[in-house]
Amino acid sequence: MFRSRTFLLAAPALVILALLPLGVDGYILGLLTLAYYYAVFAMSWDLLFGFAGEVNFGPSFLIGVGAYTAALLNHYWHWPIPACLIVGSLAAVIAGVVLAVPALRLTGPYFGLVTLVAVLLLQNVIVLFAGVTGGEIGLDLPDVLAIDDNTNYYYALSFMTVSGAILYGLSCSPVGLILQASGQDAVEASALGFNVAKHKLAAFCISAFFSGLAGAMLIFYLGTASVGTVVDIAVGVNVIIAAVLGGRRTIIGAAVGSIFLIGAGEILRPLGQLSTFVVSAVALLVILFFPGGFLGRVLQAGGRE
Numbered sequence: 001m002f003r004s005r006t007f008l009l010a011a012p013a014l015v016i017l018a019l020l021p022l023g024v025d026g027y028i029l030g031l032l033t034l035a036y037y038y039a040v041f042a043m044s045w046d047l048l049f050g051f052a053g054e055v056n057f058g059p060s061f062l063i064g065v066g067a068y069t070a071a072l073l074n075h076y077w078h079w080p081i082p083a084c085l086i087v088g089s090l091a092a093v094i095a096g097v098v099l100a101v102p103a104l105r106l107t108g109p110y111f112g113l114v115t116l117v118a119v120l121l122l123q124n125v126i127v128l129f130a131g132v133t134g135g136e137i138g139l140d141l142p143d144v145l146a147i148d149d150n151t152n153y154y155y156a157l158s159f160m161t162v163s164g165a166i167l168y169g170l171s172c173s174p175v176g177l178i179l180q181a182s183g184q185d186a187v188e189a190s191a192l193g194f195n196v197a198k199h200k201l202a203a204f205c206i207s208a209f210f211s212g213l214a215g216a217m218l219i220f221y222l223g224t225a226s227v228g229t230v231v232d233i234a235v236g237v238n239v240i241i242a243a244v245l246g247g248r249r250t251i252i253g254a255a256v257g258s259i260f261l262i263g264a265g266e267i268l269r270p271l272g273q274l275s276t277f278v279v280s281a282v283a284l285l286v287i288l289f290f291p292g293g294f295l296g297r298v299l300q301a302g303g304r305e
Contacts, residue, residue, distance in 0.1 A: 005299055006168070010252050017157055026149035033149075033221060035262035036156035040163045040214035041235075042243040042254035044207040047167055050249035051176055052203040053183020054104070058115035059211060059239045061099070064122050064231035066092035066212020071139050071225035072132070081143050085216045092212020093205050100204040104197055116233075123231055138226030145220045152221055159217060160255060163210050168251040170206070179203055180249070241283050247293030256294050 021029060045059045070088030073079040079087075103114040126133045133139060146152050170176055181189040182196040190196050219225040229235070238261060246257025261279065268275035290297050 004172070006250065006252050006295070009295075009298065010164075014157075014161060018154075021150045021153055029149045029153040031262055031266055032259070033153050033156040034218075035259045036160040036255075037214050037218040037221070038239065038242060038262060039160050039255035039258040040210055041239045042246065042258045043164055043167050043251050044210040044214070045239050046243045046246075046248065046251055046254045047171065047179075048203050048207045049243070050251075051171055051179040051183055052200045053186075054200060054204070055109070055112040056115045056207070057112040057240075058117075058119035058233075058236055059207075060231050060233065060236040061115060061118040061122055062092045062096055062208045062211040063215035063218075063235065064119070064126075064227075065095040065215075067215035067219045067225050067230040068126065068133065068139075069212075070216035071141060071219050074141050074143055074220075075139050078142060081145065081220055084220075085213060088216035089209050089213035092208045092215070095212075096204050096208030097201070100201055104200055104204070119231065119233055119236060123227055126227055126231065134226070136227055138224045138229075140224050141220060143220065144223045145217065155217070156221070159214070163214070164252055164255055167206075167210065171249075171251050175199065175202070245283055245286055245293055247296035247299075248291075250293065250295045250299070253293050253295030260294070 017032075020032070041059060041063060044062075045056060048054050048056050066088040069091035070084035073084045073087060074081065099115065099118055103111050106114065127135050130136070145155055171179075178189070178194050178199050181192075182194065182199055186196045215230050219230065222229060239258075242257035242261045243254040244257070245260060246255065247253030261283075264279050264282070265275060268278055271278065286293065292299075
């Protein structure tokens with residue numbers, strides 16, 4: 001892992017990101033803080049799709065479960081943030097198991113459709129029980145991670161770094177190789193003696209844990225939990241695009257894609273609705289002509305990972 005080309009590219013980039021607060025203002029730090037949480041969403045998604053081969057069209061379901069569980073505990077019972085984060089991530093894992101056990105029995109696009117429907121159901125539950133969840137308006141939180149821009153930035157950067165190291169290390173391990181084999185040819189992997197269903201369920205649980213934890217940390221950064229920030233289908237679409245842009249089956253590339261997507265969207269904001277068109281067009285061109293994504297292209301140009 002530490003001798004890989006991906007690590008050699010990521011290490012100096014992290015040093016530069018760690019030094020950014022010395023030279024940029026709070027506005028830029030705020031954008032990057034948001035991008036780092038999205039990076040964890042995208043890296044978690046890439047583990048499930050890039051390696052296990054399961055297309056999760058509803059990553060915001062797991063994100064939303066973790067976020068709203070933490071938000072409800074903090075809003076109504078004033079649980080401390082660390083406890084809310086732990087319970088929120090565990091709730092996402094439980095919800096992921098409940099969803100994945102029957103869904104993994106399906107083949108083809110049906111797994112993806114099940115995850116998409118799960119997002120719609122969660123949205124409806126939040127709106128129907130608006131008296132408790134805050135509905136479309138959202139739920140304010142009495143506690144936040146920090147009020148200082150630099151502190152919030154380093155929280156997010158540290159979280160992204162640790163999460164990325166764990167997910168990337170897992171992808172390089174024998175478990176990651178088994179997941180990759182299962183995603184490419186489940187029948188052949190089963191014939192070799194691997195329990196495909198068990199490994200895919202494990203990948204889904206790991207993805208759920210990091211998605212739920214990132215969702216919970218995000219709402220404590222924003223100070224509110226709402227459908228538009230953690231459960232909306234557009235959130236899931238951005239996560240998927242970020243992972244594909246950065247490079248499928250690279251893990252770290254998903255973080256690159258997230259930073260690019262958030263940064264490009266903000267730079268082009270003066271264009272209004274046209275900004276969405278431009279970012280979408282760039283994403284489409286990258287997917288069509290560079291299917292390996294940004295990081296995949298760099299690794300390919302520089303030789304084997």
